[in-house]
Amino acid sequence: MGLYRRGPTWWMSFTYKGRRMRQSTETGDRKTAEKIFHKVMTQVAEGKWFEATADEQEEATFQDLANVLFDDYRVNLRKSLWRVEISVQHLEGHFKCYTANAIGTQDVRRYISARLEQKASNGTINRELSALKRMFPSQQSRHRRKR
16 A cells, blocks of 8 residues: 556555545656645545545436546547447436435346346346446546556
8 A cells, every 4th residue: 555656647545444545646756646645644534535525426416427427438438439328328217316325236236137127138237337337436547547
């Protein structure tokens, strides 16, 4: 845990409530990255860091998440945008009234059951769930790091 370099950028890694958190410092300068890391660790210790990110996600609606996903695909992954649009149409029928924090494991299981009753193939359901996972900011940043 701590700071590590990934390409020209410094990243930080730490554990919060048993969950590993990774985040870019968005700088190539080590001293600046260390300052950012120490500031974040101070916020974590004071209980202020996670509250800010939870509040942002709590207010995000399903449509907000879908718009962020579409923007990401338009910029980075143009070839598969049509597939994501189809997946989001199916997801929207089930999760339209949800906020980001309200979507839970049981909701996803109910969605899978509903899609299986509609005779959707396992591959189709997997693609739709992949689109759902990509809607959340932590998943998007993880995808961008792989490129």
